[in-house]
Amino acid sequence: MRHTWRWFGPVDKVTLLDAKQAGAQGIVSALHHVPYGVVWSPHEITKRQDEVRRLPDGAATGLEWEVVESLPVSEAIKTQTGDWRTHIDNYKISMENLASAGIAVICYNFMPVLDWTRTALAWRVAHGGTTMRFDLHDFAAFDIHILERRDAAQDYAPEVVEDAARRFAGMDDDAARLLARTVNAGLPGSKEDHSLEGLRRQLANYAEIGPDRLRANLIDFLSEVTPLAERLELRLCCHPDDPPFPIMGLPRIMSTEADYRAALDAVDSPANGVTLCTGSLGARHDNDLPAMAERLAPRIHFVHLRNVRKEGDSIPCSFHEDEHLGGDTDMVAVVAALLREEARRRAEGRADAIIPMRPDHGQDILDDMKRGAQPGYPAIGRLKGLAELRGVERALTATGAFR
Template sequence: MKHTWRWFGPVDKVTVRDAAQAGAEGIVSALHHVPTGVAWTIDGIRQRQDEIKAGGLYWDVVESVPVSEDIKTQTGEWRTHLAKWQETLRRLSACGIRTVCYNFMPVLDWTRTDLRWETRHGARAMRFDLTDFAAFDIHILKRPDAAGDYPDWLVEDAARRFSEMADGKIAALGRNICAGLPGSADGYTLDQLLEKLRSYQGIDRARLQQNLVDFLSEVTPVAEQVGINICAHGDDPPWPLLGLPRILSTEADYAHMLSQIDSRANGVTLCTGSLGARSDNDLPFFASRFADRIHFVHLRNVTRDTDTVPCSFFEDEHLEGGTDMVAVLAALLTEEKRRRDEGREDHRIAMRPDHGQEILDDLTRSAQPGYPAIGRLKGLAELRGIERTLLHSRYGLA
């Protein structure tokens, strides 16, 4: 597999050279400073490529080209934004980039209630606490009728939790949930978040699914023409939030998307952490079923407090948690071998050690939450060890 590393650009406190020393061979990045709905320029793309090359690596995967809320709701400037998205694909291809990750989560992208939760051995990890989230929704955001989306016991627990929160905790919870995509300047105030939620009135799960299919019907032909694989990242966490539908949370969701636009260029970003927050997602089976359409992989693990949906969870070490990482890697390596035998140019699947716990010197570096240097190095080393073992001639995956 291609061992890659996410880098947020020159502002990132973990450098490209750090990534190279950790064992990465490629970089996953984006032009985070470009506003959503604006086409990336050739000069901007090449500048980022030069910055990465100066650190000794290359830019292999874009994560991500954001999809605007106008596109998701098919309102406002959505057709203009769609044309800009298509043009960005053309320009990325002209610069030699062949894989583009995106997501279709409404309003909120990945969502955590605590960005530096302390684990049993003193490491720091990201956590989604269901009670804290309900307290935010009902008592801080004060979304109309929010309590009706939760069972009575959780409404009571959330009220109790909120009554015990200090002002600093309330402010931090709001900041954590209202943040935008990692590395981006986007984010919301509470009033802005409520306004964004109102823009989804009348858009149910079926409508949002159709809007995704409409988006893909427009961008996939462009991707095919310019030789780019686009790949959808799953919902994180994989269940409805704030009364909004989510449409890439399960195996059935992905099967629907892939069948509606049946092109190899329309593919999957397999994130074992996002999908792994649901106990009913079988990640090794998922990797095998959609193997031919998996273009990019995030390998991480979460430990759930319960097996209910939804639930609380935290980002565990890469080989711990609820996902059998050995089985997932075996499925992916089997697919790589099949692609090699077919003579496919894209036989190597890009993967990165997603997220990671802050350990050792990470605890004082204050890097982007979830993206420490040493925690990801540890995860990449463990994952590479599994891969090397599975590729040993004795096991037949080479």
Template sequence: MRQTWRWFGPMDRVSIDDMMQAGVEGVVSALHHVPTGATWTAEEIAKRQAEIGRMKDGSASGLAWEVVESIPVSEDIKRQTGEWKDHIAAWKTSLQNLQAAGITTICYNFMPVLDWTRTDLAHRRPNGATCMRFDLIDFAAFDIYILKRTGAAESFPEEIVEAARKRFATMSEDHQGQLARNVVFGLPGAAESFSLDDVRDHLAAYAGLDEERLRGHLIDFLSEVAPVAEDLGMRLCCHPDDPPFPLLGLPRVMSTEAHYQRVLDAVDLPANGVTLCSGSLGARPDNDLPGMMERLGDRVHFLHLRNVTRESEDVMGSFYEAEHLGGGTDMVALIAAALREEDKRRKAGRSDVSIPFRPDHGQDILDDLGRSAQPGYPAIGRLKGLAELRGIAVALSHPTEGLK
């Protein structure tokens, strides 16, 4: 398992020097400043590689950009509207430029409108650490009373609607504003940021588009780009929905193992693969993460290892981002399954034996609390997670005490 670290570019409060001291082997990054739908040029790719390749004092870091996360998939592509064909063409050209630069693993997602959703970006834990949290009652209050989406109340159980009514009645204007900002925060470092009116406009544009049509559009997209990736020797890996259940009346198509299997079967190429995110998928009680690694393993091209604590066993429920070895996912079993998959690849003579993983998200602890890094991406919290994950992998791989 290859140890990587997400870096948002020069604006990231966690530096190249920091990640070197964390002991990572490779870097996950993206050109967040390039508008969605535009081509990633060779010049911009080379510039980011150079930034990753040097420390603050100008000396060589020895690190390389190994995984892209993400080339954005435009809303036009997801809806098949507007300039969607031009955007697919730009995506293909971006793949060619990345492959020419030696970067061959591309993570992406197909979530409509928002890349992830939380209601609290700094939820305080009893030990003083902070983490991101999704509170279903807060989200219902946002959807029904702040966004005022038509039919929003019908999207939630009656008891959640009533609890949201009571909670909203106690919210100050400042609290309402902060909740709205948290929900629409989107992807840290992304070129776009959304106002409530922007969200309403995007939701209106998805009116009438159900799960089957959105899945069909994903399959159409992959039917175009996966053969290009296959010819180039690249690997595409779709990130799951976050959270993995419908929100805002929008469909979800990558929330369960069955969702993934349908798309893998529809575009049955080795290049069409999975980003197995244990945090996103782990927010549903019916997702078996070690089992998914076993069954989908030959198409898992990238791992996001993090943990969440679910606050109910309902499919749609509240959760918070736990420590990497806490939460509801058995991380030891998941890493063991990943190591078994690597052993299968080694015996089969595959070139992609080592699966890249990154310690996804992390709680803000110690000096993180004053650094103001992107939510979910602290230095020390991720370093702690990486150390724990690395320790599991080393122990399980030990020649005398590890996997038999």
């Protein structure tokens, strides 16, 4: 696999030199400062490529911007309202500009409103480091008592509702504000309005949109952009929902293998593919990640390897980010499935035989604790994860055990 590293641009407190020393072979990035729905210009794309290639002192990094994560799909496109057709036209122009710059893999998601959701960004784990966590009861306290979403209590089991009320009653104003900021954190760099009032307005946009309509909107979007991607030899890959179950009354349509199969079959093109995120999909006990890696293999264009530990068997449930070889997912089996797919692609002569992957998220350990990097993206925690995953890959390759 190709070992890549997510970098948020010059504002990232984890530098390109850190990434290179961690063992990264390529960079995953995006133009987070460009508002959703606006064209990514050749100038801005080239500027980011130059930033990746050079350290601030001018020394060459030896790295290239290899994967886009993400070229965002605007809320207008997801809801098919407002300027959504213009946004699709702009999306196509951005694709053309990226292809002209030599970037072939574009990750995106179709999650309504928020790109990811957690209730704690620095939850203490047994070894003294911290990690991100989704606590279902805290989230219910936010949804019911802080956001005050209408009929929110109906979406939770009675015992969760009761405990959420107790937790909210025990929060002071600072604790309630911190929980609200954490839930609304979304994707770093997002320009969407994630204030409480902004969140309420965006939720209202989905009042008449259920999963069937949202899936139809996704298929409409893919029907527009996939033929162009195929002509440009681009690989589009949809990231799963995070967490992979409905929240705040919003529909979720990329949470299971069946969800992916519906989208892949509806727009059946090699350019329409999967971002296999073992962490997001791993937060459901009915998702078998090694089996999904096997069955979806021909359409996997990008891989996020991380592990979560579920704190219950229900859907939804609480979970936290575990170590890359910890958690509930058999990461060795997943890597083996991906190596088998790479071998199959090489035998077919596919140009995309090597699949880009990145060590996704990571626990804050050692000096990460005082660096203040983007939530989930520490330097040392990801270095540790990449080293472990690289070791698994090398051992499986050297012994032929993945065959």
